[in-house]
Structures are given as structure tokens and as C-alpha cells.
Amino acid sequence: MGGSVASVARRRPIEVDFALVGHQESWRAAADVLAVLRGPEHAPLPDDEIKDILPWIPPRAVCHVDVGSIEGVKARGVYIDSFIPPDRLEAAHVHQNIARVRGAAACAIKAGAKIVSLGGFSSILIEGNFDQLPETRDTVFTTGNSLTVGFIVQGVKKMCALGGRNILRSTLLIVGATGDVGSGCARVLAPIVSRVLLNARNIGRLRILAAELEASGAQVEVATDLQQLSVEADLVICAASLASPSLLLARIAPEAIVCDAGYPRNLSPDAEMRGAKVFFGGLGQITGGLRFAPEFCGVLNRHPFPDVVHGCLLEGMALALEDRFEPFSQGRGFITPQRVAEIEAIAARHGIYLAPLTTPMASGRRSCVSEGMVERISYKGSSR
Amino acid sequence: MEPLIGLTSPAVECTSLSCCAPIWLDILAQAVTGELLAAMNYTSLSEICDDPEEVADAFEHAAGERGHAAAFAAEGRKIGVEVTNNVEAKHWKRLREAFLRCIAERDFIGCLIVQEIMLESFAVASYGRVGKVAPGSLGKTFARIAAEEEEHVDHAMAILRAERALDAQRFDDKVYRLHLDVMTTLAKMLAKECKDGHCEVCHGNCVKPSLSEVSLSTAELRGASLQQYLKTLDILGLPGEVTLKWVAQLPV
Numbered sequence: 001m002g003g004s005v006a007s008v009a010r011r012r013p014i015e016v017d018f019a020l021v022g023h024q025e026s027w028r029a030a031a032d033v034l035a036v037l038r039g040p041e042h043a044p045l046p047d048d049e050i051k052d053i054l055p056w057i058p059p060r061a062v063c064h065v066d067v068g069s070i071e072g073v074k075a076r077g078v079y080i081d082s083f084i085p086p087d088r089l090e091a092a093h094v095h096q097n098i099a100r101v102r103g104a105a106a107c108a109i110k111a112g113a114k115i116v117s118l119g120g121f122s123s124i125l126i127e128g129n130f131d132q133l134p135e136t137r138d139t140v141f142t143t144g145n146s147l148t149v150g151f152i153v154q155g156v157k158k159m160c161a162l163g164g165r166n167i168l169r170s171t172l173l174i175v176g177a178t179g180d181v182g183s184g185c186a187r188v189l190a191p192i193v194s195r196v197l198l199n200a201r202n203i204g205r206l207r208i209l210a211a212e213l214e215a216s217g218a219q220v221e222v223a224t225d226l227q228q229l230s231v232e233a234d235l236v237i238c239a240a241s242l243a244s245p246s247l248l249l250a251r252i253a254p255e256a257i258v259c260d261a262g263y264p265r266n267l268s269p270d271a272e273m274r275g276a277k278v279f280f281g282g283l284g285q286i287t288g289g290l291r292f293a294p295e296f297c298g299v300l301n302r303h304p305f306p307d308v309v310h311g312c313l314l315e316g317m318a319l320a321l322e323d324r325f326e327p328f329s330q331g332r333g334f335i336t337p338q339r340v341a342e343i344e345a346i347a348a349r350h351g352i353y354l355a356p357l358t359t360p361m362a363s364g365r366r367s368c369v370s371e372g373m374v375e376r377i378s379y380k381g382s383s384r
Numbered sequence: 385m386e387p388l389i390g391l392t393s394p395a396v397e398c399t400s401l402s403c404c405a406p407i408w409l410d411i412l413a414q415a416v417t418g419e420l421l422a423a424m425n426y427t428s429l430s431e432i433c434d435d436p437e438e439v440a441d442a443f444e445h446a447a448g449e450r451g452h453a454a455a456f457a458a459e460g461r462k463i464g465v466e467v468t469n470n471v472e473a474k475h476w477k478r479l480r481e482a483f484l485r486c487i488a489e490r491d492f493i494g495c496l497i498v499q500e501i502m503l504e505s506f507a508v509a510s511y512g513r514v515g516k517v518a519p520g521s522l523g524k525t526f527a528r529i530a531a532e533e534e535e536h537v538d539h540a541m542a543i544l545r546a547e548r549a550l551d552a553q554r555f556d557d558k559v560y561r562l563h564l565d566v567m568t569t570l571a572k573m574l575a576k577e578c579k580d581g582h583c584e585v586c587h588g589n590c591v592k593p594s595l596s597e598v599s600l601s602t603a604e605l606r607g608a609s610l611q612q613y614l615k616t617l618d619i620l621g622l623p624g625e626v627t628l629k630w631v632a633q634l635p636v
Contacts, residue, residue, distance in 0.1 A: 037632035049576075049636045056607030057631075058614055060624035078625075107624065 018077035018320040019108035019139075020065065020313045021101065022119040022300070023084040025264035030054050030086060032299045033062065057083040059104035061111060063296050067317045068289030070351030075320035078111050079292070079300060080104045082122060089121055089264065090243035098132055101125045105141065106134045114325040117144040117316030120263040121241070127180055127332040142319065143329040144312030149184035150344040151311040152237060152261045152281040154354040156189070159257045159279055160235070173197040173233030175226065175247065176240030178205035181261060181282070184335030185237050190218035191337075197229040198222045200240075209333075227251060237281070238266035249273050260360070263310060267360070279357045284314045287351035288321075308355040318347040407598050408522065409465040410591035411514060412456050415526075417469040417585055418507060419453035421476050422446075425483045425499050432490045445536060452529045459522045473584035475573045479503065482565045493547050497559055500540035501616050502566045506574075508533045509612035510605045517599040537616065544620055556622055563630055567613070571634035574606035610634075 024030040027050065034054070035044045045053065065077040082104040084097050101122045108116040116139060118125055123143035125132055133141065160167040170193045176182040177198035190196045190213045198220060200206050206222040213220045223229045226249070230236070234253040239261045247266040249258065252273060259281035260267045267278065283303065290307040292300065301309050309317075319328055328343060329335065347353070426446035433439045453469070460467035471480065479498075486494035508530050515527030548555040572580065578590050592602045610631050617627045 034632055037629050039629075039633065042633050045636060052576075052603035053607060053610075053636075056611045057628065058611055058618070060614070060618070060628050062625055062628065064625075 015076065016078050016111045016113045017075040017115070018065075018316045019111055019113035019116045020077060020079045020119060020316060021082060021104045021108060021116060021122045022079065022313065023082045023121060024086055025120070026086050027051065029299075029302060032302075033081065033296070036294065036296055036299055037062075051085075054083055055085045055088070057081075059083060059100050059107055061107055063300070064293045065317075066289070066291040066293070067286060067321065068351075069321045069349075070288045071321075071349065073321050073323075073350065075317060077317065077320065078108070078113065079296070080107045080111075084121060086264070087244075094124075097121060098124060102132050102134060109134055109136045109139045113139055115139070115316050115319055116141045117313045118142070119144060119310055119312045123180070123312065126327075126330050140325055140327040141330065142315055142327050143180060144310075144315035145180045145184060146329040146335050146339050146343045147284065147315035147318065147347055148181055148261070148282040148311035149188060149335055150340045150347070151284050151354050152181070152185055152239070152259055153188050153340070154344075155279060155281040155283075155357055156235065156237065156257065156259055158354065158357060159259070159277065163255075163257065163277065165234075165257065167192055167235070169194050170235040171195045171197065171232050171253070172235045172237070173199065173230055173252070175199045175236065175238045175249075175266065176262070177222075178202055178209055178333070179239055179241060180329075180332045180335060182237070182239040183209055183333045184340065185239060185261075186213060187335065188337045188340055189237075190220070191216060193235065195219045195221070195232075197233055199226050199229055200224065236276075238262055240266050242266050245269060247271065249276075252276060263312075265360075269360075277359070279359050282311045283308050283355040284311050284347065284352050285309075285355040286314070286317070287353065303355065304358060305356045314347060314352055315343060318343065318350055318352050321350040322346050404598050405463050405465050406587065407591055407594050408463055408518070409460060409467060410586045411598075411600075412460045412465070412467040413469060413585050413587070415456045415511070415514075416453045416467050417471055417473065417476055418503070419449045419456065420469055421471050421480055422499065422503065422507075423449035423453065424471065424480065425495070425503075428484065428487045429492070429495050429499075432487055432492060432495070438492075441539075448532070448536075452532070455525050455529065459525050462521065468587070470585050474580065475569055475583060476585070478569045479566060482562065482569070486562075493544065493555075494558060494562060496540045496544055497562050498566050500537050501544070501559070501620070502562065502570065502613065504533050504537050504540075505613040505616050506570050506609045508537065509608035513600065513604055513608050541616075541619060548621055552621070556626075559617070559620075559622065560630065567630070567634060570609070571606070571636070574602060574609060575636055576602050 024033060031050050034050055059080060059082045061078045062081045063079050065079050068074050082100040084100050118141060126141050126143055157167060172189055172193040174182050174186050177186055178200040186196060186209060196213060196218050198206050198210060201224055203224050210220040210222045230249060231251045232253060234256045236252055236256055236258040238247055242262055245265040246268050248268050248271050250272055255275045258276050258278040260278060261281040286307040315328060423446045426442045426449060430439045430442035433442055457467045483495060483498050486498060511526045511530035515523050515530055518526055595601050614627055614631060618624055
């Protein structure tokens with residue numbers, strides 16, 4: 001009791017450079033957050049109680065975040081959870097979810113954040129709902145998608161290099177191609193790969209993107225039906241906005257490299273991809289130091305390696321370290337190779353690099369993609 | 385269970401709500417008990433107020449809460465039940481004792497925090513939820529009283545914000561001490577199961593498992609109440625990450 005009283009009593013207003021707005025992608029992750037909040041002296045909440053309680057928690061700050069640069073610069077921030085229930089990410093709940101993200105944005109403004117990264121689903125607020133943003137003069141918002149694209153592309157290139165694959169001869173399939181991240185990846189990789197296959201739900205948007213890429217000399221095919229495209233793909237980026245890991249990539253080239261860049265993850269644990277090499281993409285690692293107060297390390301950033309965070313959140317941190325408080329990524333479909341290169345350079349200057357690549361395991365855990373060889377994933381079917 | 389405080393309200397004819405009357409009876413019994421306890425709290429508050437205007441306010445609020453209790457009792461009569469109350473029931477008694485400790489210390493601000501921030505958050509949110517699902521005049525009465533209780537809170541908020549502005553550290557410490565006492569009791573009342581035995585307000589078995597028959601649930605009532613509480617603390621200016629931790633640590 002005394003400790004908690006003191007924690008309030010001694011708290012003074014702290015200047016906040018950045019805010020990270022996020023949500024949990026699974027009930028397990030939400031349970032872990034609540035367990036930290038309850039503290040070791042209280043028994044963890046049963047799963048049914050967590051599902052009852054979480055939807056009622058209003059968006060709010062959960063912890064402070066200190067990030068350091070290899071150049072010696074430090075930035076202070078706050079993590080704000082919108083507390084969107086992990087099972088309510090689908091379109092049916094979009095209005096409630098936008099209201100939650102708006103509430104989280106208001107918390108960031110109230111905290112005095114100069115820049116706000118809207119992670120995962122939260123980016124919907126500035127990808128097409130600008131009018132939903134709370135009014136502010138001193139706080140800017142970024143989706144963080146440019147750096148996410150940067151780390152996805154870096155991961156794809158690294159996987160190709162590790163596997164001795166010539167990316168120039170690859171056929172790239174992008175699932176969720178018309179989204180901000182998907183279209184950004186398409187613009188960066190189309191000039192490099194041999195052929196691009198674009199999949200999304202909206203044929204009109206697919207054609208517009210295809211025309212743009214073809215104008216730059218890329219060979220492009222589009223389809224709303226994934227089955228029409230996937231058979232020849234030996235390089236796949238999954239960047240669809242899915243409410244849960246439900247994507248089944250049954251027909252892809254043997255030994256294909258598959259990057260799951262979704263949040264929540266795209267690929268269903270039941271996906272049968274014989275011989276495919278799957279890795280989680282879009283993640284970066286902070287080498288200049290990352291600290292949560294209270295301690296949420298490994299809870300808010302669930303990764304086997306230390307100080308690994310999603311690119312979308314890292315973008316806000318990198319810009320804060322750079323003292324560049326500007327809405328770097330906003331809207332949908334504006335990510336260009338030049339902007340990706342620019343944010344990658346900023347991140348690298350402060351020691352934020354591509355995270356060690358990991359593959360999903362059948363057990364739900366992750367294993368590292370080791371240097372020198374690409375491990376076979378343990379997805380169903382891969383070991384048959 | 386005999387009512388400890390008599391209520392007078394005109395008897396009105398029954399309605400079709402009578403099919404779920406035993407459930408509404410228990411819901412109304414909790415509401416009437418809460419309102420009468422609030423009336424007692426405001427009467428006690430009047431005894432430590434120095435300012436005549438505050439004394440008058442306290443009496444006015446007490447009268448208002450008694451009026452709410454009478455209105456709920458009248459709704460009971462409309463569906464053919466005589467709504468009882470029990471301000472001596474264990475949870476309600478604990479809440480009253482917490483308030484009386486503030487009275488004993490002549491802690492006017494503590495009294496406002498217990499009554500207006502904690503108990504009224506519970507009342508505003510739970511009445512609001514009941515108001516949405518209860519049919520006819522029963523629903524309207526719950527909704528109307530929820531709105532009136534919210535007005536109380538607005539009045540108190542101005543006083544409490546001014547108090548916090550004087551010394552935020554001291555104020556937040558006080559809220560936390562009262563939270564441990566009062567909100568722990570409220571959380572137990574709103575838990576899915578009454579782990580401490582019968583609540584001494586429900587007639588017969590606990591009403592909680594039956595709430596779904598009237599489109600309610602303890603999870604919803606608890607969630608809405610705690611959400612209202614957190615939002616009220618936000619408006620007062622307490623740090624959201626700290627109050628979240630307080631609420632996360634409440635019993636379930």
C-alpha cells in the first residue's frame with residue numbers, strides 16, 4: 001500500500017517527448033499486461049475475468065518508456081493502451097475502436113507528447129479518419145508505417161541472403177497490397193524483384209497501384225482471389241489488416257520465403273506451407289537502451305530478443321531522438337522508397353536496426369533464424 | 385428481511401414486468417438500500433459542515449436520495465413487489481462505516497470522495513445500465529435517477545478539483561487510502577460470486593446468476609462502474625496509469 005501511495009505522491013509532471021499508442025493482439029498478451037498491473041502480490045486474474053474486465057478499461061497510459069540513442073541522446077515517452085479487446089478488431093467494431101484510439105490520442109495530447117506513434121490497428125485514425133483526431137497544436141501523429149516497411153524489406157532481403165536466394169529473380173506476392181504497409185512494400189520492392197503479384201479485397205485500388213508500379217517498369221498482376229496468384233510466389237509479404245491470424249497460404253512455391261508482417265499476425269497456425277520459410281517482419285531492435293517504468297519489458301514487446309519493438313512504434317521514438325517532431329507517415333498509400341530510406345537512416349543513426357529474425361513454432365513460441373542457414377519452420381505440414 | 389427504514393409511496397397497479405419481479409425486486413432492494421445509505425451519509429455530512437450553505441446542500445442531497453429511494457420503491461409496487469432494504473447488510477454497513485470514519489475525522493473532502501466519487505460512480509453507472517434494459521417506467525426511473533446522481537458528482541467535482549490543486553500529493557494519497565477501503569468493498573459486491581456468503585439484501589438466493597434473464601450481468605455492472613470511477617478520477621487529474629493499477633488490483 002505504502003509503495004503505491006508513494007508512487008502517486010512522488011510523481012511530478014514529466015516532460016514527454018513521444019507517446020506510443022497500442023493494443024494487445026491476443027488475450028494472452030492482455031492477461032500479461034493485467035498481471036503486471038496487479039503485481040506479484042495479487043494472483044493473476046482468471047481468463048474469464050480478463051475478458052470481462054478489459055473491454056471496460058478506458059484508454060490510458062500504462063507505463064513510461066525511456067529510449068536511448070547510440071549517439072547519447074535520450075527521449076522519454078509514455079505507452080498508452082487503447083484496450084481494444086483482441087477479439088473485437090474486426091470491421092463490426094470499427095466505430096467503437098476508432099473511439100478508443102481517439103481516446104488514447106487524447107491521453108497522448110494530455111500527457112504533452114510532441115509526437116505520437118499509432119501502432120497496429122490504431123493507425124486507422126490517421127490512415128483515413130483525420131477528422132477523428134482530437135484537436136491539437138503541439139502534438140503530431142505518425143502511423144510509423146514507413147519504418148515498418150523499411151524493416152519488412154530489410155528482413156526479406158536478409159532472408160534471401162541467408163537462403164542464397166537471388167531476390168532479382170523472385171516473384172513477390174503481397175497480401176494486403178493496397179494497405180499503407182502493403183503498398184509501401186510494393187513500391188520499394190517492385191523495382192528489385194522480377195514480378196509482383198498484388199492481392200487485396202478492393203479491385204479498384206489494386207488496379208491503381210498496379211498502374212503506378214507498371215509505369216515504373218514493374219511486371220504486375222492483381223487479383224482479389226489469393227488462390228489465383230499465390231502458386232508462383234516464392235517471396236510473400238503478408239500485410240493484411242486481419243482481426244486474427246487466419247490467413248491460409250495453401251498454394252505458394254516450394255521453399256518460399258514468407259514474411260508475416262501483420263499485427264495481429266496474419267498467418268493461421270493451421271496454414272499448410274510445405275517447406276516455406278516463415279519469419280515475423282517489421283520489427284526493429286533498439287541498441288541504445290530501452291526501459292519501461294513500471295517494468296513491462298517482454299510484456300509490451302513480446303519477443304525472444306531484448307529491446308525489440310514494432311517498426312511503427314519505433315518510428316516515433318526514432319523521430320523523438322532525432323528531435324524531428326513531424327507527422328512522418330500519415331494517410332494511406334503515400335509511403336515512398338525515398339521516405340523509407342530517410343526513416344531507416346534516422347533510425348540507424350540512433351542505433352535502431354532490424355531485429356533478429358524469428359520464425360513461428362508450432363508451440364506458439366518463436367525460434368531465431370540463425371545466421372548461415374534458414375531454419376525450416378514448424379508450421380503444420382512443413383515437416384511432412 | 386425487514387426494512388430498516390420505512391418508505392412511503394403511493395401504491396400503483398402491477399404491470400407485465402411481474403414475470404421477472406423477483407429479479408427486479410432484488411435489483412430495487414440494492415438500489416433502495418444504496419439510496420438510503422446515501423441519505424444517511426449526507427445527513428451525517430451536515431453535522432460536520434461549518435458553512436450554512438453546505439449544511440443546506442447536505443440536507444437537500446439527503447432529501448433527494450430519500451426521494452430516489454421512494455421512487456424505486458414505487459416502481460416495485462408497480463410490478464407487485466414490496467421493496468425492502470437493509471443498510472445493515474454487511475457490504476453496505478462497511479461502506480457506511482468507511483464514511484463515518486471520515487465524519488469522525490471531520491474530513492469533509494474524504495466524505496465527498498467516498499460518496500461522490502466512489503459510491504456515485506457505482507450508482508450512476510449501474511443505474512444507467514439498468515435504465516437501458518428495464519422496460520417502461522422502471523427503466524425511465526433508473527435512467528432519470530442516474531442522470532440526477534451525475535449532477536451531484538459534477539457539483540462535488542468542482543470542490544474536489546480545487547482541493548487537489550492545493551496539494552495534489554496529499555489529495556491522491558487520501559483517495560488511495562479510501563479506495564482501498566471503499567472500492568474493495570464495492571468490488572466484492574460486484575464480483576461474479578458473493579464469496580463472503582449472502583449479501584443480506586437479496587431475497588432468498590443471490591440475484592447475480594439470474595441477471596441475464598433481464599439482460600444484465602455482474603460483469604457489465606462491475607465494468608461500467610469501474611469505468612465510470614476511472615473516468616471520474618481522470619477528470620480530477622489523478623494519473624491514469626496509477627489509477628489503472630489501483631483498479632486492476634481490486635478483488636474479483
